[in-house]
Amino acid sequence: MILVTGATGTVGREVLRRLPARPPVRVMAREPGRVTGAAPTAEKVAGDYRDPGALARALAGVTTAFLVTTDVGGDDDARFLRAARTAGVRRVVKLSAAAVLDPGADDLITRWQRANEDLLRDSGMEWTLLRPRSFMSNTLSWAASVRSEGVVRALYGTSANACVDPRDLAEVAARVLTEDGHAGQAYTLTGPRAITPAEQTDQLGRLLGVPLRFEELTPEQARVALGARCPAPVVEALLHSAERQRAGAKAQVTDTVGEVTGRPAGSFQAWAKDHVEAFAHVP
Numbered sequence: 001m002i003l004v005t006g007a008t009g010t011v012g013r014e015v016l017r018r019l020p021a022r023p024p025v026r027v028m029a030r031e032p033g034r035v036t037g038a039a040p041t042a043e044k045v046a047g048d049y050r051d052p053g054a055l056a057r058a059l060a061g062v063t064t065a066f067l068v069t070t071d072v073g074g075d076d077d078a079r080f081l082r083a084a085r086t087a088g089v090r091r092v093v094k095l096s097a098a099a100v101l102d103p104g105a106d107d108l109i110t111r112w113q114r115a116n117e118d119l120l121r122d123s124g125m126e127w128t129l130l131r132p133r134s135f136m137s138n139t140l141s142w143a144a145s146v147r148s149e150g151v152v153r154a155l156y157g158t159s160a161n162a163c164v165d166p167r168d169l170a171e172v173a174a175r176v177l178t179e180d181g182h183a184g185q186a187y188t189l190t191g192p193r194a195i196t197p198a199e200q201t202d203q204l205g206r207l208l209g210v211p212l213r214f215e216e217l218t219p220e221q222a223r224v225a226l227g228a229r230c231p232a233p234v235v236e237a238l239l240h241s242a243e244r245q246r247a248g249a250k251a252q253v254t255d256t257v258g259e260v261t262g263r264p265a266g267s268f269q270a271w272a273k274d275h276v277e278a279f280a281h282v283p
């Protein structure tokens with residue numbers, strides 16, 4: 001039995017779409033009714049990392065688990081791993097982040113992911129770590145201003161990021177969850193080339209058939225904008241991360257998606273083509 005967490009999120013819901021009917025799949029979500037894309041045979045159960053009883057029920061009979069956590073600085077990984085070990089889970093595949101390998105990355109989010117990785121490696125269970133670069137889907141945060149004003153506002157327009165299509169992450173995760181040979185591996189996952197926010201703006205504009213304007217935010221403007229949706233310590237971590245991008249730390253490309261899935265990683269152009277409606281002005 002494979003357990004999928006984070007199944008209403010960006011990567012988890014794509015993982016669900018890619019898992020075969022066998023071995024059986026169980027989906028854990030705080031609100032199972034919000035889970036879409038699972039095979040009809042998949043079992044949906046309610047579960048929250050903060051609820052030990054529900055976690056134990058969700059993990060009973062599970063051999064392999066896909067773990068997604070998002071509460072930066074919190075101990076959801078520790079709770080999940082304790083419950084998984086008690087339940088006799090054999091292997092955990094964890095969604096981590098490429099930044100854990102960056103020597104200059106000492107922000108709150110990266111320190112939290114490094115600590116989570118250590119917990120998993122020390123858990124006694126088999127482990128596989130997926131370490132993606134930024135998700136291409138992060139550009140959906142530009143959709144509102146693109147739709148209403150034809151403008152993208154972001155930091156450091158000429159800084160490159162080897163961002164990755166979350167569907168490629170999901171394909172890698174589905175393989176790792178269902179194939180042998182991935183235990184003890186850490187995969188750094190990127191797109192096929194590094195691309196800048198200004199280039200992404202240009203590509204989106206071409207797909208939409210309208211020229212878009214790129215307005216570079218100052219760090220202070222970005223702090224205010226990010227502060228509307230994230231707690232202050234996370235905002236500071238994201239600003240630190242953007243600064244590393246400006247310094248070139250996120251431009252390196254790997255071929256790991258190709259090596260694991262047998263086909264090359266998708267481009268930002270391809271991701272944007274499939275999501276262009278989210279950016280389109282509805283008259």
Ligand SMILES: NC(=O)c1ccc[n+]([C@@H]2O[C@H](COP(=O)([O-])OP(=O)(O)OC[C@H]3O[C@@H](n4cnc5c(N)ncnc54)[C@H](OP(=O)(O)O)[C@@H]3O)[C@@H](O)[C@H]2O)c1
Nearest residue numbers: 006007008009010011030048049069096097132133134135
């Ligand atoms: N975005 C990036 O560029 C990027 C880059 C590298 C690494 N990452 C890593 O990727 C991970 C995020 O993946 P994502 O974007 O797919 O996630 P996401 O879209 O933010 O979704 C988070 C998922 O976690 C579930 N969840 C949250 N709190 C929970 C709890 N207490 N108990 C049970 N489930 C809970 C949510 O379920 P509900 O439906 O219940 O809310 C949701 O399904 C993070 O670890 C992040 O560090 C992201």
